[in-house]
Amino acid sequence: MKKQNWVIELARFIESRRNVPFAWHENDCCTFVADAILLITGIDAAAPYRGHYTTATGAYRALRKYGDGTIAGAWSACFEEIPVSDLGRGDVALVNVNGLPASALLMGNKLWAVSKTGLITLPVTEAIKAWRVE
Numbered sequence: 220m221k222k223q224n225w226v227i228e229l230a231r232f233i234e235s236r237r238n239v240p241f242a243w244h245e246n247d248c249c250t251f252v253a254d255a256i257l258l259i260t261g262i263d264a265a266a267p268y269r270g271h272y273t274t275a276t277g278a279y280r281a282l283r284k285y286g287d288g289t290i291a292g293a294w295s296a297c298f299e300e301i302p303v304s305d306l307g308r309g310d311v312a313l314v315n316v317n318g319l320p321a322s323a324l325l326m327g328n329k330l331w332a333v334s335k336t337g338l339i340t341l342p343v344t345e346a347i348k349a350w351r352v353e
Contacts, residue, residue: 220353221309225259229309232258233326238337244273248321249290251333252311255324256352259309264297290320291348298350305349312346320347 222228232255239246253265263269267285272278279288286293291313294300298311306312312323312330316339323330329340 221259229259233331236338241333241335246333248333252322252324294350298352301349301351303346303349309352311350313348314341314345
């Protein structure tokens with residue numbers, strides 16, 4: 220269940236990460252979204268993965284070891300998949316960033332994702348899959 224004032228806290232969180240560059244396990248696509256979810260719900264969706272990777276290869280190994288080997292599978296293990304047309308504030312989406320699958324978070328009318336230089340926004344129409352965060 221989302222905490223009281225979660226929208227304000229999520230907006231502050233996004234602002235705090237706006238210029239933080241991509242870094243495996245510190246601010247990658249999944250930890251960015253998982254950190255936001257932890258803040259607004261108290262649920263740590265990344266708990267099985269934290270401390271188990273520091274590189275791209277390590278991240279993919281962790282996905283295989285603790286999940287089905289995919290980012291989508293990791294989110295499906297934690298949250299209910301919903302049609303992308305039902306995405307709401309604070310929900311998770313799977314998108315493509317530079318041709319690779321990545322996690323994003325819906326806030327306002329934009330999907331927020333991590334890039335090499337900080338956060339980027341994508342239109343909601345870029346969502347491939349979606350999960351409800353309650």
